[in-house]
Amino acid sequence: MNSHLEKRVMRKVTLRIIPFIMLLYFIAFLDRVNIGFAALTMNKDLGLSPAIFGIGAGIFFIGYFLFEVPSNLILHKVGARIWIARVMITWGLVSGCMAFVQGTTSFYVLRFLLGVAEAGFFPGIILYLSYWFPAARRAQVTALFMAAAPISTALGSPISAALLELHGYLGFAGWQWMFVLEAVPAVILGVVVLFYLTDRPEKARWLDEEERTWLKNTMEAEQLSRSVNNASHSAWRGLADRRVLALALVYFGTSAGLYTLGIWAPQIIHTFGVSALETGFLNAFPAVVGVIGMVLWARHSDRTSERTWHVIIACIIAAVGLICAGSVSTLLGVIFALTLVNLGISASKPPLWSMPTLFLTGPAAAAGIAAINSIGNLGGFVGPTVIGVIRQQTGSYAWGLYFVAGLLMLSALVVLWLSTSQRKVQNTDLTHPETH
Template sequence: MQSLDQAASQEVPGVTLPSSVSAEQVMSRVSRRLLGFLFLLFMFSFLDRINIGFAGAAMSRDLGLSAAAFGLANTVFYAVYIACGIPSNLMLERIGARRWIAVLVVAWGIASTCTMFARDETSLYVLRMLVGITEAGFLPGMLLYISRWFPSEYRSRANALFMIAMPVTATLGSIVSGFLLELNGTFGLHGWQWLFMVEGLPCVVLGMIAWYRLDDSPERARWLSTEEKQVLAALMARDREVATRNGGGVASGRWLTAGTMRLALIYFCMVTSMGMVNIWGPQMIAGFSAGAGNVVTGFLVAVPQVVTVFAMLWLGSHSDRLRERRWHTFAPLAIGAVGWLAAAFLHSPALQLLGISLASAGAFGAMTVFWAFADQNLSSSAKVVGIAFINAFGNAATIVSSLMVGILKDHTQSFVSGICYAAVLLAIGAVLVIRGAHVRRATLNA
């Protein structure tokens, strides 16, 4: 197996690589410049998306919401999130990542903070709709952005370091939110109102920083030397050659193909479990840890997220090292399905927590590798819409699961039916990975 520097040094038409700069040096510099800040942005994006789950029990009690009404609030969020994803990516392409991402960050921070002013079902639905509109373009925009800065040899690790913001945020968010909920009554505000205010306002500052820190493309990065830009351009050109040989077809602008639909279906199956963990997970854990206070429950909710962080980092690194994507996606999906079944049918709280941890690690871990090869099945021109479509279609799962699990919970007074639904979809996703022609071993070398 070739080293990454050897792979990068292969001849690329029209590009001469300077011998004074290695691919590892260039990518190390790019990673240090971008990934830490993108991670921070995603932390607050994800926190403002899921903090309603932490506030759910107290908010439902204070506003008189049923489980179905609470689920509908999440359904409304994801409905507009899905509808606005593709237009947002097209806008990013039109005016540039730096300006568009900065505007989105400020806008969702304001919208999320305003959730503290919800007074009933209707006002909550309107406010969650505004949060969904402003957050819709961030993740697909960042996936497109990362694909233009990180060659395929480095992309799974870059995705892992970026996307661990989700479990890290859920871990820290559950703990911080537990303390914020204890502020109930301070200055006449409910605990959940403190939660939305404290977790939303920092985004306004981060959006202003993004305006000055991000660059639209490597060519415009003043912090890269000419030689470093040449190395990065060569690596990206080599990716396009490999995509052409493997059937990616950079000459084609089509994005809605059978392969794209298969990828979208796989992502749908993953997101079902990701949404279950983030939206309903805190209430599931609170249910089998009855009697624990907000702070203790917050620490228990953090356990699956800690397991997930390590799983994502290991899978991303191991997949890049072996240059294999298919089985690194299948295995965590299968393990996640088993985890859900354990959470549903075992009666020990410790084993139920272990089951939820396996389900979370499986779904999020598979996603880390999934995005490393999904964009390789789209042409350069089709990525703008294709990535947003896969993300939008996958997130439709959250609409379905939020509403379905809420209704099932109201009728059965149990999460077992909803958990079984998530387990079945993870199993279907695993089967689609194995049978999918587009989900295959990534051939990174010529």
């Protein structure tokens, strides 16, 4: 009976929550990286050099870094419904304002403000999933949620490229139309969140009383189990936990890879002489492969209850892809290399994000997850910025891509070190807090 009830509840919760948060992340990621397509015409219009563009693309993550932890702690207190709505509406408004960039200063300022506005969305959703799904199911549902990023690339690339074709309509450039039209869904969905999202299982009127009681008791029992096992649950201990810092370093490398793809891949493909629209479709293919690989890899990780090697192998695949992307000289070779990068980056994320909630709960989970995401996402500043600077100095993307590949190899080594250190202390690190 319990097994039947569990399946029924999990099916209802999954169908209610996952498609909606995927849609939210789809729009979030699209608004975050659509400057990669805007750059095909915007950089020339505004006189932005590769170095200036790289810095502006990456400065988003400085604002993101500064406001991530406070934002997630607020979400934990006021609830996901109100806070996610606030995040989406403000980021939609700022993203739309990108259409009115006049030069370097306004480009930098608006990208920074976009990071501030969006801070808390991703870790907030990761925290939100921990309220609704038991740990054993979390990698798969995280994979479904995170699949929205490569899906956003797959579907958003042709859409962004097509919007560039509106160049000259009503006197505005194509990239201006792209920013405005792609910002509108964020504002609309922000309002929808207020009426659709449910903060906690006990408030879920779309579950019957038996289902609601089972889910509430199951999640409370799991949280109590982590508390009994001395899982960190104060915000300060979550921030100070060395496992949090280690996972932040791992995420730093994967973020550098992800935003190298999102921001620079369209321009890398465009150098082979294809049109903006062709670039959009070519950029979509590797992302489709990434979606499939992410879901299958996460399912295998859950089935085997193994996280470490699922992260390590994925990071190595992405690093090899970046090295190939910097070495090959044909369009087909670049698309193959970018497919490897997409596959590795996408597959690494779900098992990685299943780790923090194994040893963090309550405010510590809110602070720890936000810390991993905010510190790790600084890789989104470093990767695109370094590539832009090196591109300007050398005229080539190669050494910038090799640099990001090195960061991903470092991520793999840190995961291996973390796993080894856990075994040396009799596997207590993932279930017991550090003592300070």
